[in-house]
Amino acid sequence: MLHKTKPLLTLLSALGFAASLTSTAQAAVVASVKPLGFIAAAIADGVTPVEILLPDGASEHDYALRPSDIKRLQSADLVVWIGPEMEAFLPKAVAALPAQKNLELAELTAVKPLLVRGADDDAHEHEEGAEAADEHAHAHHHGEYNMHLWMSPEIARQSAVAIHAKLLELMPQSRDKLDANLQHFEAELATADTQIAAQLEPVKGKGYFVFHDAYTYFEKHFGLTPAGHFTVNPEIQPGAQRLHQIRTELVEQKAVCVFAEPQFRPAVIDAVARGTKVRTGTLDPLGTDITPGRDSYVKFLSQLSSQYASCLKGA
Incomplete structure (x- = not known):
C-alpha cells in the first residue's frame, strides 16, 4: 500500500509543479516599460498580475527582444505599450497578437490631442557641418512627437481609463474592483498633482x-523652464559644439542645475559642469527603484518632483 501511495504522491507533486509553472507563465498584463507598468498595476491591483517587459537598467531606445520576451507577449491577455516611435523593438511582435490584446497608447483618441512635438531643433540650430547633420538625423529617433507619454499626468489618467476598459472586457466579473481601482487612481493622481505643483x-x-528630452510633458504640465538637453537620443553622445554651447550657458549662469540619469551618467555632464557653480542632480525617468503596485505611479511622479526640487533649490 505504501509503495502505491508514494508514486501517486510523486505524480500529484509533479502535476502541481507543472501547474505552478503554467500559472506563472501566464502574464495577464505585460507593460513595455516600468512607468506603464505602474499605471497598469494601479488598475489591475487585486485582479490580475502585471509584468514589465524591459529589465531594470535596460533602455527602451535600443532594447532587443529575447525568446522569453516573445513567449511572455504571446501568453499575455493584454500588452500595454506606447507605439513604434518609442519601442522600436515591439511592432513586429505585437502585430502577431490579436487586436484585443494590443493597447497602443499613442493611438488612443483621448491621447492624440495631448501629444507634443519632439524638442529636437533647439539642440541643433547653432551647429554646422557633418556633426550637425549626423546628430540631426538621430534627433528624429522618436519621429514627429515626443513619446515619453508616461511623464504626462493627464496622459497617464487617459491610459488608466483605457487599461480599465480593456480589462473590463477581459474580466467583466471583476467590474467592482476595477472600477474602485480606477477611482482610487484618479483621486490619488489629483492629490499628487496639487502637491507637486x-x-x-x-x-x-x-x-x-537635462541629459535627454524625456521630461517635456512633466515640465510643461508643472511650468518648469529647462534651458535645454544634451541629446535627443541618449544612445548618441552630444557633439563638441553642443557641449561648448551648454558650457557657455553654465559659465554665464543661465542654468543652476544639470541632471544626469541612473541609466545614463556620461562623463560629459561632469566635464561640462566642472569649474562652474552649477549643481548636478539625477532624474530617474523610469522609476528604477520603485516596485509596481497600487500607488506606484503617484510615487514615481512625487519622486521625480523631489529630484527636481532638491537640485534646483540647492538642498
Whole structure:
C-alpha cells in the first residue's frame, strides 16, 4: 500500500509543479516599460498580475527582444505599450497578437490631442557641418512627437481609463474592483498633482539642463523652464559644439542645475559642469527603484518632483 501511495504522491507533486509553472507563465498584463507598468498595476491591483517587459537598467531606445520576451507577449491577455516611435523593438511582435490584446497608447483618441512635438531643433540650430547633420538625423529617433507619454499626468489618467476598459472586457466579473481601482487612481493622481505643483512653485523660472528630452510633458504640465538637453537620443553622445554651447550657458549662469540619469551618467555632464557653480542632480525617468503596485505611479511622479526640487533649490 505504501509503495502505491508514494508514486501517486510523486505524480500529484509533479502535476502541481507543472501547474505552478503554467500559472506563472501566464502574464495577464505585460507593460513595455516600468512607468506603464505602474499605471497598469494601479488598475489591475487585486485582479490580475502585471509584468514589465524591459529589465531594470535596460533602455527602451535600443532594447532587443529575447525568446522569453516573445513567449511572455504571446501568453499575455493584454500588452500595454506606447507605439513604434518609442519601442522600436515591439511592432513586429505585437502585430502577431490579436487586436484585443494590443493597447497602443499613442493611438488612443483621448491621447492624440495631448501629444507634443519632439524638442529636437533647439539642440541643433547653432551647429554646422557633418556633426550637425549626423546628430540631426538621430534627433528624429522618436519621429514627429515626443513619446515619453508616461511623464504626462493627464496622459497617464487617459491610459488608466483605457487599461480599465480593456480589462473590463477581459474580466467583466471583476467590474467592482476595477472600477474602485480606477477611482482610487484618479483621486490619488489629483492629490499628487496639487502637491507637486506646490512643491515646484518656488523653482519655476530656474534654468537647468537635462541629459535627454524625456521630461517635456512633466515640465510643461508643472511650468518648469529647462534651458535645454544634451541629446535627443541618449544612445548618441552630444557633439563638441553642443557641449561648448551648454558650457557657455553654465559659465554665464543661465542654468543652476544639470541632471544626469541612473541609466545614463556620461562623463560629459561632469566635464561640462566642472569649474562652474552649477549643481548636478539625477532624474530617474523610469522609476528604477520603485516596485509596481497600487500607488506606484503617484510615487514615481512625487519622486521625480523631489529630484527636481532638491537640485534646483540647492538642498
